Amino acid sequence: MALIVVIDDDAGTRLLVSQVLKKEGHKVMSAEDGAKGLDLIREHKPDLVVSDVQMPLMDGFEVLDQVRSDAALAATAVILLTSLQDRSYMRLGMTTGADDYLTKPFAPQELREAVSAQLNKRDRAHAMRTQVVDKAVQLALDEQRHKIGALYETRMVQALSEQWPDSSTAQGNERFASATVLYADMRDYGVWTQALSSTELSEIIQQLYSSVGDTVYLFGAHYMQFVGDGMLCVFVDAADTKSVNHGLRAARAALGLVSATRRIDAHVQKNLAGRGLPNFSLGVALHSGPVAFASLDGLISRTGQTTPVGDTVAAALKLFQGEPRLSWTVAASVQAVRLVTGAVRTGQRALVQVPGRSQPMDVLEILGLA
Template sequence: MASIVVIEDDAGTLMLVRSVLSKEGHEVATASDGAEGLALIQAVKPDLVVSDVHMPGLNGFEMLALLRSQAEFTALPVILLTSLQERAHMRIGMTTGADDYITKPFRPGELREAVLAQLRRREKQAEMQKLATEAAVRVAVEERTHNLSRLYEQRLAKALSERWPAPGQAADDEHLSDATVLFVDIPVFPELAQALTPDELTGLVKRFYGSAGDTVYLFGARSMQFVGEGLLAIFADTSDTESVSHSLRAARAALGLASAAHAMTQHLQTLGSGRRALPAFTVAMALHHGPVTLARLKDPLHDAVGQLLPMGETTVTAMQLQRQAQALGWPIAASLSTVRHIAGAVRTGRRGLVRLPGRPAPFDAVELVALTR
């Protein structure tokens, strides 16, 4: 069983958490405030931390920020206990580096499930690797049915590149000197479109991207929008996300989406009852960092301000790299420079040189497998 540190200033809650986890066979060490808990974590080096948010002295958010600033604890799973109901406070916890949160009052079963989910993360990652291998076998067939989608993405990437704004072009454009771009696509979408009814397909896509939108938002995305059946998200440092780099938050979001895709495969099995087997629900993602401009689009007919559109070479490269991730059978591909930004916090798999349109030299890409620990 696991070694768990519990930090809680309320004696009753502390007794409940310790009792529930001890009955599950876990080795539990406790602290009554953030400072004591941080010292205990450094001494015990546990497998998991369960911490209250509101505590005297060093609160849960501050303790978590100090914990994440230490390289050896960057990927240590942390579950926050909070009585705060506002979404903004939950987002602070997630962008500071929390892996999950439980709202007080909670049932013992909720705590057991949250702890079990974090401890089973490696098992889920292994399952995703298996799904990725199976997806590679279908690449040749999927490529033919995906021609229209590829053509659309290539035209969009070309348009984004050509519209890179000059300095001072628009006062309301936002120029990010360094940001991480995450692009997510569903490779099996054409197969699903043929196998499911329109209502079933709509419900499936809404269910996945509803979860995806929450995941991307909680990890502090600066901007996100849909491109066909894909999702484009931009992560950048802001005042409430400085304790965790934008590249690491983007990587956490990508791994969360990979787990969500696995859950969608189980949902597909229920839809496939009584008919031929449906394909596994897979996603292909890519991460790349660099300068990004969020251009404010306007309606020239009505002079209305529209959405922010990510533009520039960094965005184009991420979209092109996602196509290569799909061809290689990697659920998540990242540029080597992005992986170096978060070295020590993530575990990588295969590495390869890939050809991207418009680049004379091969591009160094790495498969992102999991967070460390």
């Protein structure tokens, strides 16, 4: 049984969350605003906090900041609640220290799963502390707890409904000594074009664009553009994401795309069964290195637009065209993997001869987060 503090100015939501958690055997304390909720947290030091974002007196971000700033409370898991239209809050919450978020309205099962995940993570951390008393290990765990928490991409795809905004914010002639390029394209595209009508294929592509666009937005992509059935994205270090380097954000985005495509595949299997279609999946390539942006001014309808160029971009675009052909879902060059060492689990390793390159690329399969 865990002690959980629930903070929400809406009495209905507060009652729903409290009743669901009490039925799971947890002890629940609740407050109708952030200030009262923070008082409960400081007095009782709960195992978990479930807090709304928009509240009078003190909003959820202020509560989160106060908790993270207090050495006695900093390790407390925090789940934020936000409404569907508050899309911009999701990324802000995750990059400022929230462990997870739920979008309203949410199902009781989603709440139970999110709470269970955070409490299980707490139990694993406690077991490690009892085995290893080394202060350096403890500091590393604390730092990790303050970085971006594990995201529930399947729930995110359901919640985010707004159209992907224009993301070509990169300025002409920008140059980055270190960036991570992500390129994802739809596998077996030729099979899908032959098996589906143009209307059916258009619906699938629209779902893909919405899912991957929202995922990349959440992880702070500097640049993104769609190319046919594929997506090209560039991650760079920036002031608002300095706690997590561009390589790790790109790797998390890649794994988020894998989760998003599972939902699309479930839709296909349910609504297009019996058509002989393969499983819906993406091939996601990651490569890190220098990237420059070239201005497209002067071309018809291209005023003010830019495009990323350079060997790093070209290698990512062609990685899955190389030999041997990779069946992996996420493939990353060793240059990209070096940026996420210890943060991801890797699988197979291969030397891939990429078209147009004299030397093969050393690449590894990324299976998930460590």
